[in-house]
Amino acid sequence: MPNLNLDPIDLKLLKELQADGRVTNVDLATKVGLTAPPCLRRMRTLEQSGVIKSYHAHIDPAALGYTITVFAMVSLKSQAEEDLKAFEDHVRALPDVRECHMLNGEIDFILKILARDLQSFQELLTSELTSAPNVSSVKTSLTIRTAKDEPGVPVPDSM
Structure with missing residues (x-):
């Protein structure tokens, strides 16, 4: 994976998604201080670059x-x-x-x-x-x- 330059907003996105992978894009955007379209673009970039590997449920x-x-x-x-x-x-x-x-x-x-x-x-x-x-x-x-x-x-x- 290339060395990505993750800014504080990317890191907030990762923190929020890791805490709740089912958060809606609108709620996620609000939590990180973006509007929905740029939030979704950042998420897709993080997914395509391999920083976000998958989404899953943590089962007991x-x-x-x-x-x-x-x-x-x-x-x-x-x-x-x-x-x-x-x-x-x-x-x-x-x-x-x-x-x-x-x-x-x-x-x-x-x-x-x-x-x-x-x-x-x-x-x-x-x-x-x-x-x-x-x-x-x-x-x-x-x-x-x-x-x-x-x-x-x-x-x-x-x-």
Whole structure:
């Protein structure tokens, strides 16, 4: 993505949209001090440039029966690029794996996994993670509670 020169109005737009992605263009324009047409043009520019990647609802996992959140630290036997990509492709196909981040250090990847219960997590762990090609070890930690779950990116007032 090119280095965009975001002005304070663009940053206000991003802050407001991140707080409420369903805000109307008219309300958004009022909040950031514009009229509706230039507000919409700025939004489209932010979307087309890739600054705004998508819009989505932040759903409570428990409302859909996902009562367990697990972080899994995965070490691979080989860190050759093709092996890393193969592992990434493997976890992309697992719907319960919600995030996958490659790390430096002893652990190669950390995964955020949502599971309905311990049994479904254990099935995923044994059938899809520990048995995956090139996986050396998987260490897991179940969350006890979540103190903060804020989606998005911290948006500064100016850049």
